[in-house]
Amino acid sequence: MRLIIVLGLLFISLSSHSKMVFLVEGPLGKHVGMSQDQSSYQLITSGEKWHLYPSISSNGERIAYATGEGADSLVLVVKNLKSREIQVLTEPGFVLQPMFAQNGNRVFFSHQEFGINRIGYIDLINAGVTHYITGDDQSFFPAPFQSGEMVVYQRNKKNAPREIVLLDLIENKEEIIGFGMAPALSKDERHIAYTSKVDGNWDIYVYDRFEKTTKRVTEDAAHDFSPSFDRNGDLIYTSDRLENGVFSIYKQSLNSWSSQKLKEEVLITKTGTSFYAPRISGVENYQTTQMPVMTGEARSSFGTINHKGKIYVVGGHQGAEHTYPPESFTGRMTAYDIASQTWTNKAARPHKAHGYQLSSHGKYLYAFGGFAYEASTSPKWKSLDIVERYNTETDTWEEVGTMPRRRSSNVVVKVGLKVYLMGGWDATPKFDNDIDGTFHDEIDVFDLTTHKWSVLETKLPKKRRAFSAFERQGKVYLVGGISEGGSHFSLSDAFTEFDPATNTFKDLPKLPFGTFAPAAGTLGDKAFMFGGMFKTGAFNYEYVPHIYEYDFKKSTWTHSGRYLNEYKGFSQVVEMGACLGILGGHSYKNGSDKPVDTFEHFCSF
Template structure:
């Protein structure tokens, strides 16, 4: 096919206009094999260009690092990482036949293929030891999940296969025939190229539905698919000039609805562009703060007051186990100036599943989920309100709520605290695990120490959800609906206006979830972690960070991730930033809380 003269070098339009992101790709011309970098999806610069080969670039989620292989020929390639901020290069392997490196685990791991075997390194390992996966057949194109515990790759059997490999459990599943797989930022979709009727087209597999669709049908070759943070598909094709590849994109709507509406991104006569890879939102900054002290916990209450972050109560130990020692009243405080943690006086009633409100120099704890020896199961919800005096480091019982409540949200607006959702878990009879869900909205007056129950009720009963306040309105995120014997995850994003006493629904979350964490920075809401439902009985915690634009009323994945896959974390305001604390995780085949404290900001 002859090159169409009206197609100019550079880019026509981009599906990345909402987010600031970087894209890297391989550029091959008469001068050699180079690494290209684009920050606007219109123009590009050559990042790495010399007489040596520079192949298969991949970019970190924060856009600060690029990994690729470099060498004079196929047997002298070296795994290289370029730090774009520092302008430095680091090498991690001896010379060999190395291909297709990919970052994982917040860029602390790199997977790659070496002499038809897939290995990985830990970039913090000074010895630079390579660990190889358990696979006897020739394997290429490793694509790790953020955990580094699940891997997608191409296996050359009698045919080329796309394999999902649970490394820890040594479990492999073939999901299709093809090569060069990639993974969407939300880890839901797997794209690969497959040859049918002597034609190479892009296919996409849905991990949730287990269904595969073909999304390109052109007679020319379509290769090297990948995704951006919005779920748009990128791929390369030689349909403009035989043997010379350009970069194309289809929006999420186009490929998911079978519209086949593609846009040319980058093209230049006589120059090939391969293997595009896109970062996440580079305007998000994530910093690891000093870890929580003491035994890790989840489902605690947290609040910031006068330069200190307070963490109270929580659940210790394995999930869904409730011995007396799993309920804690422990309180710790983090000083934002000195960056140190201190143990404070414990809450009177050890419990979890409650939230805090701050007013003047006091912190209020409302109810909670606690141990109860006389019931089966041995648990109950509390109705007590405890008040902590930050000046004297003492707790006192200050009030009783209108009803026992836990797993609800607490939102302060002015001198009023609004309690929405949750349940009374106290068994009504032996082996009752369904409890009593609440739709009543109870309002506590911090000045008068009085309660009011509003006439309006929560339209959808839920618990294990999250909330934040923006512009005097309470926003409710996800959760699970009535019942304790099953998980009916919710994708509702609901807003309550205390002035008009009305509810309204905003655009649904990108996924149904429970136990997420959430907060706002300016006109952007963030949802951190939570849980995916993969099938009727299969669930997994997630590390994803989603963004909601209040001006455009639209959700997207940020392309950025928490350190762990987890739920039941808590979010606290840190000036113009957010702090994400603790939570519960299954990562590493374990079932336990985590102690991380991450600070998330927008540039």
């Protein structure tokens, strides 16, 4: 049974601080409409020209659409909603269905040349050059991944059903995932919605690209078209079920369509006026800025800390993932001066290592353990138990003690004058070809004033490594990770609170997906998870660019609809006043397998 709720002006906003754009066709012509509350709307174009198929960037600052006197004289334009500046990207012709990728820096679209509609894209920093990615079959409705390296689109072959094609531009591989038209990609890039005509009915279908399954999520004799997703995973689409041939905008919540409850809400409707192709931005009140890149060879899994106006980066892994020759380990140290926005080299840590973290007290920085090269073992690696201290005034290192156990791939969190070491493992092989190591559930506590260690009676509820942690209001929060074992681990979706005052753990709402090597931090009443890696198949994993937020007041995780500059894991987060810095990491960008040197500044306003 299907339930429709008409909400009108009393509708509570789908997604605060997001915009929705769509095509409005009515007595005033064909125009771009925009809504900031998902119930009322305004036209943001005027005049007698056509204004078709708008798209909006993830930050809500720019829209792209086709405009012209008619079908053969359309040009693709990008409009900055703040400055009102309009950038014309193409010559007049038949161009449709623009969609943003790469955080609004690339626009995909369908463009007709010599009678064939092809999918192409233009990089806005090099506007004027169109790169076509499809061949001689008619192609429409591109839905690109944020990377711009994969795209879903509609392909029309002669005398054949319309195909929904998933194209990998790096591997030059394609997969037909369904038959229909107008595909759309969810913000987490897992689900693909499209419309298809089955048994005489046009309905919406959703394909899960991890599970390889398809669900029919609308059932009506009317026409259900042009699906899209908001950041909550809710499905937004159009239908003429209220007025034959006239389309309104509908919503199904994630819970409704994923469980096939078919509980629908009417968002925007007006007698005699049709609304098509809704597209929704991410959260607008977040700002990401690219800062001066890290100097020297790119690295991941380094130690980092913000101390007295400087961000210190120490050690790390240089080179391809899961390869550990001697040259992949470094002790190199650099410092970023926040005031002058410049990087400088500092004295290297004596032990070349990665997979460790830093703490600070007074003029000193402390480096705890790490993962290092060892020629005498098989494999040729080990974990360290060394504590080394750096003097920020003299630019010198010294060894100040040993830890209760060898440890790497763990977290280090300072609460007051004590430093808590949690999780991780001793990777040192116990015998030849031992890659499983020894995972730790002991919690070691270092006193910054006495340099003495204590071991808590309380233990980590479940052993894990390659996770992230942060401190908030005197408590420690643990995010993701991988479980025990080097060859048979699983990804963790655990989000756990530890209270040092009572030495107790508390399970919080699970992460949206199991992940390892995410980066995490907190601002105000929100926690943020950046990137990481998740499982896409039995033996397939991929890095992600997603920025998820956790609301401590509501105890909920949601996708922000915003993205990092790269798909990556093993990045590090530091607090920068009311903002966060996300540094480095490892990525497969452009078919690569190497660390990245990017430094992103993330703020909430």
